[in-house]
Amino acid sequence: MDMLLSSPTFVFIQVLNSISLGMNLFIIAAGLSLIFGVLRVINFAHGVFYMFGAYIMYTVAQDLELGFVTGVIAAAAGLAVIAIVVERGLFQWLYGKEHLMQLLLTFAIVLIMGDLAKIIWGTDQLSVSYPDGMSGALNLGITFYPTYRLMLAVIGPVIFIGLFLLIERTRWGRLTRAATQDMEMLSALGINVPVIYVTIFLIGAALAGVGGALAAPINSPTPGMDATIIVECFVIVIIGGLGSLWGTFVGALIYGFVFNFGSVIVPNWQDVFAFLLLMVVLLIRPWGLFGKPEREGH
Amino acid sequence: MGWNMPRGVLISCIVVVTALALVPLADSRYLIDISTEILVYVLFALSLNVIIGYSGNVSFGHAAYFAIGGYANAILLTTYEWPLILSFPTAVVLSGLAAAFVAYFCTRLTDIYFAMLTLAFAMLVWAIAFKWRSVTGGDDGFVGVNVPEFIDGRAPFFYFTLVIVTISSAVLWMICHSAFGQTLVAVRENITRAGFIGVNTRLMRIGAFVVAGSFAGIAGAIFAMYNRGVYTESAFWTESAQVLIMTLLGGMYSFFGPAIGAATLYLLERFANEYTQYWPTVLGVILLVIVLVLPEGLVGLAKRVRERLAGGN
Numbered sequence: 001m002d003m004l005l006s007s008p009t010f011v012f013i014q015v016l017n018s019i020s021l022g023m024n025l026f027i028i029a030a031g032l033s034l035i036f037g038v039l040r041v042i043n044f045a046h047g048v049f050y051m052f053g054a055y056i057m058y059t060v061a062q063d064l065e066l067g068f069v070t071g072v073i074a075a076a077a078g079l080a081v082i083a084i085v086v087e088r089g090l091f092q093w094l095y096g097k098e099h100l101m102q103l104l105l106t107f108a109i110v111l112i113m114g115d116l117a118k119i120i121w122g123t124d125q126l127s128v129s130y131p132d133g134m135s136g137a138l139n140l141g142i143t144f145y146p147t148y149r150l151m152l153a154v155i156g157p158v159i160f161i162g163l164f165l166l167i168e169r170t171r172w173g174r175l176t177r178a179a180t181q182d183m184e185m186l187s188a189l190g191i192n193v194p195v196i197y198v199t200i201f202l203i204g205a206a207l208a209g210v211g212g213a214l215a216a217p218i219n220s221p222t223p224g225m226d227a228t229i230i231v232e233c234f235v236i237v238i239i240g241g242l243g244s245l246w247g248t249f250v251g252a253l254i255y256g257f258v259f260n261f262g263s264v265i266v267p268n269w270q271d272v273f274a275f276l277l278l279m280v281v282l283l284i285r286p287w288g289l290f291g292k293p294e295r296e297g298h
Numbered sequence: 299m300g301w302n303m304p305r306g307v308l309i310s311c312i313v314v315v316t317a318l319a320l321v322p323l324a325d326s327r328y329l330i331d332i333s334t335e336i337l338v339y340v341l342f343a344l345s346l347n348v349i350i351g352y353s354g355n356v357s358f359g360h361a362a363y364f365a366i367g368g369y370a371n372a373i374l375l376t377t378y379e380w381p382l383i384l385s386f387p388t389a390v391v392l393s394g395l396a397a398a399f400v401a402y403f404c405t406r407l408t409d410i411y412f413a414m415l416t417l418a419f420a421m422l423v424w425a426i427a428f429k430w431r432s433v434t435g436g437d438d439g440f441v442g443v444n445v446p447e448f449i450d451g452r453a454p455f456f457y458f459t460l461v462i463v464t465i466s467s468a469v470l471w472m473i474c475h476s477a478f479g480q481t482l483v484a485v486r487e488n489i490t491r492a493g494f495i496g497v498n499t500r501l502m503r504i505g506a507f508v509v510a511g512s513f514a515g516i517a518g519a520i521f522a523m524y525n526r527g528v529y530t531e532s533a534f535w536t537e538s539a540q541v542l543i544m545t546l547l548g549g550m551y552s553f554f555g556p557a558i559g560a561a562t563l564y565l566l567e568r569f570a571n572e573y574t575q576y577w578p579t580v581l582g583v584i585l586l587v588i589v590l591v592l593p594e595g596l597v598g599l600a601k602r603v604r605e606r607l608a609g610g611n
């Protein structure tokens with residue numbers, strides 16, 4: 001606490017930490033929000049997708065020594081394949097059914113994939129080293145800051161802009177948005193809606209995979225990491241408003257700041273601060289900062 | 299009215315309770331332990347069904363109230379040396395209050411947010427239990443619970459559990475079949491229409507949540523004494539998921555469905571753990587079967603089989 005008041009450099013570092021954490025979480029939460037926005041499914045398995053991303057990174061970059069970038073690509077590709085299998089094999093039977101059944105289906109995936117990870121990667125904590133040239137710190141003039149964390153803070157906004165352009169500025173994005181409005185009308189117009197659905201699920205899952213791969217050097221892959229991240233993502237998308245990309249971006253940033261500064265002001269209680277924030281937001285705006293009210297009767 | 303049980307159900311209940319009352323005569327510690335644990339889970343699952351089956355909302359954080367009941371009872375009994383007659387009701391009231399608090403936020407939203415939010419609040423309870431080491435014991439758990447002498451022992455504790463769970467289930471039955479319970483069903487079936495005929499739908503949903511939370515608190519308070527300890531895992535979301543699966547496995551549109559589901563899942567887990575360490579996978583597969591084939595649970599399956607046998611089609 002005293003450090004906060006006396007040292008501007010310390011504050012500066014904390015601000016960077018907050019952004020870096022927030023942006024890493026944004027990548028993962030964006031996938032969750034995207035899947036919800038189009039498919040109207042809350043994907044509990046998103047955390048386990050993230051965990052698989054981190055483990056794939058370990059295998060590719062650490063075990064097989066194929067390099068960091070290959071690891072990220074492999075994580076994205078691996079999750080894309082898993083997503084196609086899950087969506088075509090299981091999910092497609094449940095669109096339009098009760099939300100409860102969809103939730104439970106994603107939970108079944110959590111249980112099965114969690115065990116699968118234990119069989120493949122064991123239960124030990126695995127460590128992934130920083131990519132070449134990023135293990136050190138960068139001189140920012142007033143202070144040094146870890147290069148890798150800085151890179152995370154930059155990748156987040158790049159992905160945000162990419163997703164924004166994809167959804168708001170391309171024909172495919174327009175079709176996707178139309179699918180959230182009226183799926184039947186869209187398919188009557190000759191658009192292949194199932195392809196849109198599987199693609200969205202694939203992109204969402206791949207984002208979780210990339211997020212996990214990027215987080216691997218900081219959060220060592222270990223069983224149970226899926227449970228923590230899914231709750232963090234829930235808090236972020238609820239704060240931002242489900243299905244809103246802007247909301248997720250802002251929510252992730254706010255979460256990063258509250259979590260980081262919370263841990264500086266009252267060490268160990270940062271999780272609780274995040275929940276308090278959630279309650280305050282819901283009191284003022286029940287649909288989240290950028291969300292729209294659900295239609296009744298669904 | 300409508301509080302009276304159909305005669306068949308009443309007789310089945312009497313038979314089950316009597317059979318359970320005879321369990322300690324077999325003089326098997328294993329059997330008594332299993333029966334005690336099943337009873338606790340039965341009450342836990344029945345309580346959750348007030349939210350799911352009757353009010354039609356999904357709670358993914360029901361373990362929170364179980365844990366609050368457990369921690370409160372354990373801490374009051376041990377740290378503050380309260381007598382059971384005070385600590386137990388206080389623990390139940392605290393669980394109910396926590397449920398009211400969460401419901402106040404959750405019922406502002408429709409079902410999708412509702413489920414996520416119940417989970418988030420449950421994880422808040424878990425985080426507090428984990429971090430508030432001086433009171434809850436943190437990740438070591440709260441151990442050495444001061445169990446009152448008159449129920450200190452396997453058989454006495456089993457009878458204590460049997461009495462409390464039987465009375466609680468009877469009360470839950472009455473609540474679910476009262477005007478309140480019937481109104482909840484109306485809200486579940488069509489919230490807009492229920493609102494139009496003058497039902498305060500939000501208050502009803504909050505009411506369901508409080509009832510469910512309180513009875514989960516009872517189950518938790520018993521379990522804390524049974525284990526002589528409370529651990530953070532009892533508030534973890536996987537615990538919430540487990541009780542949800544119990545409820546659905548049995549069948550959420552039937553009052554006793556969740557009780558059947560709780561007993562079945564508990565026994566399956568015991569059984570599976572002797573053969574494999576991959577219980578989560580088994581559970582995942584059970585879940586897939588429920589979702590894809592048996593959305594109305596075992597009770598729904600039984601009904602279908604009976605109709606088929608009766609030559610319906």
